[in-house]
Amino acid sequence: MIVLQVLINGLLTGGIYSLISVGLALILGTMRIINIFHGELLMMAMYLTYWLYLYIHLDPYVSVLITAPVLFGFGYVMQRVLINRVLAQPEVNQVLLTLGISMALINLFQLFFSPTYRQVRTGYSTAVLAFADVRISIPYTISFMLAFAFTFLLYSFLIRTFPGKAIRATAQDRQAAVMMGVNIATVNAISFGIGAALAAAAGSLLVPIYYIFPGVGFPFAIKAFVVVVLGGMGSVVGAALGGIIFGVVEALGSFFISTRYTDAIGLLIFIVILLVRPAGLFGRSRV
Amino acid sequence: MLSVDGIDVAYGVGFPTLRNVSLRLPEGEIIALVGSNGAGKTTLLNTISGLLRPSRGGIRLRDTPLHLLPPHEVAELGIAHVPEGRKLFPMMTVEENLHMGAYTRRSRPHLAAMIESVYDLFPVLRDRRRQYARTLSGGEQQMVAIGRGLMSMPEIIMFDEPSLGLAPLIVREMFEVIKRVNAEGKTVFLVEQNVRFALGICHYAYILEQGQIIGSGKGQDLLNDEFIQTSILGTGLSNSGMDSQADA
Amino acid sequence: MKAASLSRRSAGRMQGRRFTPMNLLITMPLILLLLLGVPWLVSSPYFLDIVILMLMYMLLGMSWNLLGGFAGQISLGHAIFFGLGAYCYGFLINQHLTSVWIALASGALAATVASIPIGILCFRLRGPYFVLVTLAAAEVVRILAVNLVDLTQGAEGMVITPAFGISKTPYYYLALAFVLLELITMVVLCSSRFGYYYMAVREDEDTALAIGVNPLIHKLWAFGISAFFAGLTGAFYASYRHVIDPSVVLSLERSVDILLGPLVGGIGTLAGPLVGAVIMVSVNEGLRSLLGGAYLVAYGLILVVIVLFFPSGVLGVTQRFFTREAGGEAGKADEAA
Ligand SMILES: Nc1ncnc2c1ncn2[C@@H]1O[C@H](COP(=O)(O)OP(=O)(O)OP(=O)(O)O)[C@@H](O)[C@H]1O
Ligand SMILES: [Mg+2]
Numbered sequence: 053m054i055v056l057q058v059l060i061n062g063l064l065t066g067g068i069y070s071l072i073s074v075g076l077a078l079i080l081g082t083m084r085i086i087n088i089f090h091g092e093l094l095m096m097a098m099y100l101t102y103w104l105y106l107y108i109h110l111d112p113y114v115s116v117l118i119t120a121p122v123l124f125g126f127g128y129v130m131q132r133v134l135i136n137r138v139l140a141q142p143e144v145n146q147v148l149l150t151l152g153i154s155m156a157l158i159n160l161f162q163l164f165f166s167p168t169y170r171q172v173r174t175g176y177s178t179a180v181l182a183f184a185d186v187r188i189s190i191p192y193t194i195s196f197m198l199a200f201a202f203t204f205l206l207y208s209f210l211i212r213t214f215p216g217k218a219i220r221a222t223a224q225d226r227q228a229a230v231m232m233g234v235n236i237a238t239v240n241a242i243s244f245g246i247g248a249a250l251a252a253a254a255g256s257l258l259v260p261i262y263y264i265f266p267g268v269g270f271p272f273a274i275k276a277f278v279v280v281v282l283g284g285m286g287s288v289v290g291a292a293l294g295g296i297i298f299g300v301v302e303a304l305g306s307f308f309i310s311t312r313y314t315d316a317i318g319l320l321i322f323i324v325i326l327l328v329r330p331a332g333l334f335g336r337s338r339v
Numbered sequence: 340m341l342s343v344d345g346i347d348v349a350y351g352v353g354f355p356t357l358r359n360v361s362l363r364l365p366e367g368e369i370i371a372l373v374g375s376n377g378a379g380k381t382t383l384l385n386t387i388s389g390l391l392r393p394s395r396g397g398i399r400l401r402d403t404p405l406h407l408l409p410p411h412e413v414a415e416l417g418i419a420h421v422p423e424g425r426k427l428f429p430m431m432t433v434e435e436n437l438h439m440g441a442y443t444r445r446s447r448p449h450l451a452a453m454i455e456s457v458y459d460l461f462p463v464l465r466d467r468r469r470q471y472a473r474t475l476s477g478g479e480q481q482m483v484a485i486g487r488g489l490m491s492m493p494e495i496i497m498f499d500e501p502s503l504g505l506a507p508l509i510v511r512e513m514f515e516v517i518k519r520v521n522a523e524g525k526t527v528f529l530v531e532q533n534v535r536f537a538l539g540i541c542h543y544a545y546i547l548e549q550g551q552i553i554g555s556g557k558g559q560d561l562l563n564d565e566f567i568q569t570s571i572l573g574t575g576l577s578n579s580g581m582d583s584q585a586d587a
Numbered sequence: 588m589k590a591a592s593l594s595r596r597s598a599g600r601m602q603g604r605r606f607t608p609m610n611l612l613i614t615m616p617l618i619l620l621l622l623l624g625v626p627w628l629v630s631s632p633y634f635l636d637i638v639i640l641m642l643m644y645m646l647l648g649m650s651w652n653l654l655g656g657f658a659g660q661i662s663l664g665h666a667i668f669f670g671l672g673a674y675c676y677g678f679l680i681n682q683h684l685t686s687v688w689i690a691l692a693s694g695a696l697a698a699t700v701a702s703i704p705i706g707i708l709c710f711r712l713r714g715p716y717f718v719l720v721t722l723a724a725a726e727v728v729r730i731l732a733v734n735l736v737d738l739t740q741g742a743e744g745m746v747i748t749p750a751f752g753i754s755k756t757p758y759y760y761l762a763l764a765f766v767l768l769e770l771i772t773m774v775v776l777c778s779s780r781f782g783y784y785y786m787a788v789r790e791d792e793d794t795a796l797a798i799g800v801n802p803l804i805h806k807l808w809a810f811g812i813s814a815f816f817a818g819l820t821g822a823f824y825a826s827y828r829h830v831i832d833p834s835v836v837l838s839l840e841r842s843v844d845i846l847l848g849p850l851v852g853g854i855g856t857l858a859g860p861l862v863g864a865v866i867m868v869s870v871n872e873g874l875r876s877l878l879g880g881a882y883l884v885a886y887g888l889i890l891v892v893i894v895l896f897f898p899s900g901v902l903g904v905t906q907r908f909f910t911r912e913a914g915g916e917a918g919k920a921d922e923a924a
Contacts, residue, residue, distance in 0.1 A: 080715065084714075084715065085715070086715045086718060086719060134891065134895070137895055138894060138895070138898075141894075141898055142854075142898075143661055143714060143715060143718065144655060144661045144846075144850070144854060145894045145898050146715075147661060147663065147715075147718050148846075148850060148890055148893075148894050149890070149891055149894040149895070151663075151843060151887075151890060152887045152888065152889070152890025152891040152893075152894065153887065153891060154887070155840075155843070155883060155884075155886060155887030155890065156884050156886075156887030156888050156890075156891065157887070158883075158887075159881070159883035159884040159886075159887060160884050162880075162883075163880055163881055163884060214438075214442065214447070217431075217435060217438060217439060217442075218439075218442065220428070220430075220431065221428050221431065221439050224428040224429055224430055224431065225426050225427075225428055225429075227390065227422075227426065228422065228426035228427070228428065229428075229439070230388075230390065230410045230411060230414075231388055231390075231410065231414060231419075231420045231422060231426075232414060232439045232440060232442045232443075232487075232491070233411045233414030233415055233442045233443040233491070234411055234439075234442060235409070235411045236411075270839075274722065274723060274726050277719040277722065277723060278719070278723050280719070281712070281716055281719055281720065285716065310734075312734045313730065313734060315726070315730050316726075316727050316730035316731060316734075319723045319724075319726055319727045319730075320727055322723060323708060323720075323723070323724065323727070338430050338431070338471075
């Protein structure tokens with residue numbers, strides 16, 4: 053029974069990992085760039101959510117409607133102004149650029165808003181549904197379901213709409229996409245914006261169940277990096293599934309080994325899987 | 340009418356790959372471009388598409404200077420490019436590849452009708468519509484590439500070695516399709532190594548060698564030209580000659 | 588140029604070796620003489636400390652550069668080896684198991700040994716994925732170091748018996764000797780056929796394989812040698828600072844600091860890490876005393892500025908200034924590819 057409990061907890065956390073990873077995979081797929089400040093997008097959305105709660109008592113779940121568009125804009129502009137300029141440069145420069153942005157953002161927030169941990173405690177923060185011995189946290193469940201919904205929305209966008217297809221086409225063959233009349237610069241900026249919006253959504257969904265501090269994003273980003281590699285290079289569907297698997301494995305690992313190693317266990321499992329399947333778990337997929 | 344006027348194209352700062360290349364594509368005609376491997380044929384097509392910029396000279400579609408436009412705007416003007424090696428979107432279905440063909444604003448409203456006409460042109464594709472492009476046979480992939488080019492309802496369509504790697508029978512079929520496309524009023528720019536076929540169906544042809552246009556003329560005249568037969572198209576002709584013998 | 592964007596593989600490749608080994612060997616004795624006198628010239632312990640820091644970052648930068656610059660494998664986890672060397676040294680000294688010298692060598696060897704499994708693992712991935720996995724590996728090692736309290740004293744940090752007393756001068760000479768050792772190793776490596784192999788691997792792994800250069804073996808060699816010097820530096824650091832903890836020796840910031848030197852100086856050049864370390868440590872110290880808490884923000888922004896405006900490092904910029912052709916380098920590489 054307790055294992056079931058652990059599984060459910062892992063699954064629910066995995067939903068959030070999925071949402072973060074999917075955005076990262078989208079960016080990686082279209083631009084072949086690793087966005088090291090992905091976690092800071094999440095962090096900024098968490099602060100925004102916190103302030104919206106503090107000053108206008110907006111429910112964290114509702115504030116997704118604000119954080120996602122705001123961070124979309126931020127991501128779009130960052131891509132146009134900074135990222136776009138290194139796309140043709142060697143990898144190391146791309147990595148360092150996003151790393152530099154990450155460091156600047158973390159420390160900027162630390163400087164202005166102090167490293168203090170903050171939290172938003174809503175009426176439902178500790179609510180649970182109990183079935184026999186198994187207790188299911190309500191905010192975790194809501195976050196999971198919303199995360200799932202956002203991932204599904206992204207999937208539909210990529211499969212059904214013309215802009216979505218243009219993003220996929222660019223990821224699969226950039227030059228051919230250009231020949232079809234796709235404006236790559238716009239596609240890149242939009243993908244980055246969407247990736248940022250998804251990270252923002254994840255941030256808002258985390259607020260009722262997590263702490264807020266300047267460095268909060270980075271551990272999530274590292275997990276998302278792992279999930280993206282697990283899910284297969286730049287595959288959105290792979291990242292979504294990979295996120296869930298990562299959450300479950302991590303929960304099981306920390307239950308059977310030790311909670312002190314929670315953060316390391318997922319990464320270790322990842323390394324083991326890498327030995328077996330360097331191309332990721334799922335291979336290539338449509339999106 | 341599209342005209343290429345004395346362009347030089349270089350990769351990096353080295354010796355230009357194309358030098359002083361000029362040619363014209365009059366409306367409604369099939370113009371062939373032949374030349375051996377590495378002559379610069381693909382480079383020329385990529386330059387017309389806007390993927391490369393000429394360092395000298397210009398390209399004009401009527402009065403629009405194409406060489407100043409980004410590639411997606413060139414596509415928007417009705418110039419389709421069926422690239423060398425097909426370059427399909429491997430993890431998209433046949434139908435999605437065709438959708439991408441109609442990505443331009445000018446063609447998007449006609450998507451449904453165009454898809455039907457492509458399926459009429461290549462009935463096999465209708466059965467394969469849900470299949471991923473990378474799982475298709477070479478011939479089917481070429482059909483998708485051509486269909487994708489037609490989806491944009493182009494005024495001018497450029498084919499880069501459409502017969503490459505195809506069985507002789509399919510090659511014939513492709514050439515029939517190209518003639519049909521032209522009969523519907525589209526200007527065709529055909530790059531081919533299969534010289535006999537290309538010269539056979541074109542109205543006019545240019546010969547590109549080592550980055551320069553070294554000759555041009557009516558297809559039939561070039562085929563009969565002794566100098567061209569022996570010294571320049573020698574290998575090309577005997578190869579395709581063997582093909583046609585094998586067919587017979 | 589438009590053409591460059593088509594072949595992204597080779598576009599904007601890192602510059603080749605600009606400083607020939609011969610040049611360096613000729614000017615070396617002069618520089619050496621100057622360097623030997625530094626403790627007399629710099630009397631303030633604060634400044635000598637900074638000079639030692641520079642030497643340390645030269646060691647680490649050259650080590651990273653062998654892998655990242657010459658062999659083209661961008662690691663964001665180089666602190667693993669630095670930290671491993673430091674902890675190995677600290678453990679041996681505190682348990683009174685070996686002498687200082689053997690402990691220093693053990694730190695370097697421990698890092699080298701660790702580099703083999705880590706390398707076999709990480710080199711299964713290429714490009715951006717390699718970067719990600721090195722980052723993840725470093726995070727695993729850091730978490731282990733925090734939690735294996737019996738071995739490392741965890742987050743509290745490990746206090747180590749000082750090796751050579753309180754004067755900084757012996758540490759200066761030790762670090763200087765290590766720098767020379769590593770520099771000579773790099774010069775020898777780069778002018779041997781290994782240098783050629785590394786570059787082949789960097790330019791195009793598939794082609795390298797086709798011409799009979801096994802990329803994995805050569806990457807592992809580069810990784811091993813690189814880890815050796817990073818481990819040695821880690822052990823040296825432990826002996827010098829007497830106290831180490833995971834957030835200092837194993838953090839991502841450390842990995843970033845390590846590659847910042849070569850980045851600033853010029854990646855893939857012999858002198859780049861040396862020049863870069865001097866600049867980076869000076870700027871770092873300057874910013875810290877000027878800006879206090881805001882210095883890390885500036886640090887991040889400087890990274891952004893370097894990448895955007897000086898992507899080939901200081902040496903790249905000065906080279907471009909002196910050679911008119913420099914703008915064409917990337918183009919020529921394109922053609923060769
Ligand atoms: N991206 C590139 N970078 C550098 N040089 C290139 C590039 N693409 C082509 N070239 C060079 O330009 C020349 C012309 O190539 P191009 O592909 O245009 O020839 P082609 O006539 O299409 O040949 P083929 O019949 O084999 O397709 C060749 O020498 C080739 O090596
Ligand atoms: Mg060609």
